[in-house]
Every structure is written in C-alpha cells, then in structure tokens.
Ligand code: DX5
C-alpha cells in the first residue's frame with residue numbers, strides 16, 4: 001500500500017550563504033521533510049556540511065530532518081547527528097562493516113533508520129534488514145552531487161522494492177534521491193515510490209511553492 005506522497009527538498013541545492021532563509025522558504029512552500037546531504041570527500045567526491053550546521057538550523061523549522069549520510073565510516077558520527085537534531089538517519093550499506101548493527105543503533109538513538117542503495121547496489125543487499133528500516137532510499141544518480149541526470153535504469157529496482165515492501169507487510173517509506181523533476185516524478189510514483197527528494201528541481205526554481213506542486217503533480 002503506497003502512503004501519501006512526501007516531498008523532501010535537498011538543502012544541497014540551496015544558497016549556502018542563506019541556509020536559514022532557504023529552509024524557511026521551502027517550509028512555507030509546502031515541503032514535508034528537509035533532506036540534508038552529508039558528504040565527507042571520501043565516501044563521495046564532494047564535501048558538504050556536518051552536525052554543527054544541522055544544530056544551528058534545527059531551531060528554525062518544524063520539518064523533520066531527513067539526514068542522508070554519505071560518509072565512511074558512518075558509525076563514529078551517528079551520535080553526533082542524532083544530538084544535532086536528525087529525525088531520520090539514512091546510511092549506505094558500503095559505509096560500514098555491520099549494516100544490521102548500525103541500523104539498530106540509529107533506532108536506539110530515537111531516530112528513524114534508513115538504508116540507501118547506490119545505482120550498482122542490489123536489492124538483495126538489504127533484504128535481511130527490512131525489519132530494521134523505516135526508509136529505503138534508491139539513488140537515481142551516483143551520490144555526491146546535485147543536478148545530475150536521472151538514471152532510468154533504476155526504475156525496475158524501485159518496482160522490485162515496492163513488491164518486497166508490500167509482500168512483507170512492512171511500513172517502510174520508499175524514497176528516491178537524484179534527478180527528481182516534474183517529468184521523472186510520475187514515473188517514480190507509478191513504480192511505487194512514495195517519498196521524493198528534490199534539490200535542483202526546487203531550489204533551482206524561482207517559485208518554490210510552484211516547483212513543489214509541479215513535482216507533486218498538482219500544478
Ligand atoms: C546526491 C544527493 C542528493 C542531491 C539531489 O548525492 O544525495 O540528495 O541533492 O540533487 P538533485 O535533486 O539536484 O538531483
């Protein structure tokens with residue numbers, strides 16, 4: 001059963017000189033969650049922001065902080081992101097030796113736990129942790145940068161995950177990250193996605209409310 005659609009703008013595409021204003025603007029424009037991409041220049045070839053920035057932004061909004069960790073190892077930093085105000089912490093299976101343990105620990109910290117599949121990472125790599133996750137995120141670009149071209153090759157993976165989630169009766173959000181636009185969104189939703197991250201397609205537009213509505217398919 002697909003749940004109501006969630007739109008999570010990615011702050012990576014915002015104006016970094018005005019992060020607080022940008023976050024308030026997308027909240028007013030109808031965003032559901034705020035997606036925060038944390039990059040270490042090692043797991044992915046780019047560096048963004050860390051827990052100190054999250055902590056500074058936390059009092060400015062009621063939106064859940066949907067934290068996408070692209071760092072390795074991830075384990076030493078889970079406490080810091082929970083303390084900084086993360087509501088969801090999503091990790092890649094490749095970012096530590098014990099995915100099962102890391103997911104358990106994220107929940108122990110009081111956060112929702114997410115697992116993220118790179119384009120080359122198979123569905124099978126997460127089938128034995130479905131009881132430990134609240135979110136499965138499919139990367140429809142290679143992680144590291146905003147504004148990349150959507151990978152059509154990942155659509156069958158989305159459909160396969162939708163079948164696995166429904167067959168197991170799991171209450172798991174099926175989230176997409178990368179190249180989400182008003183054109184790709186309907187195809188993702190048709191494949192079974194219920195949560196869409198969008199960086200460029202929101203922050204790259206002059207009217208954030210119009211951009212979010214366009215992705216929802218309501219404008
Ligand atoms: C990429 C990040 C994405 C990125 C998406 O590594 O995980 O969240 O911000 O950007 P767009 O929506 O521009 O593809």
Ligand code: ZN
Nearest residue numbers: 037068177197
């Ligand atoms: Zn992301």
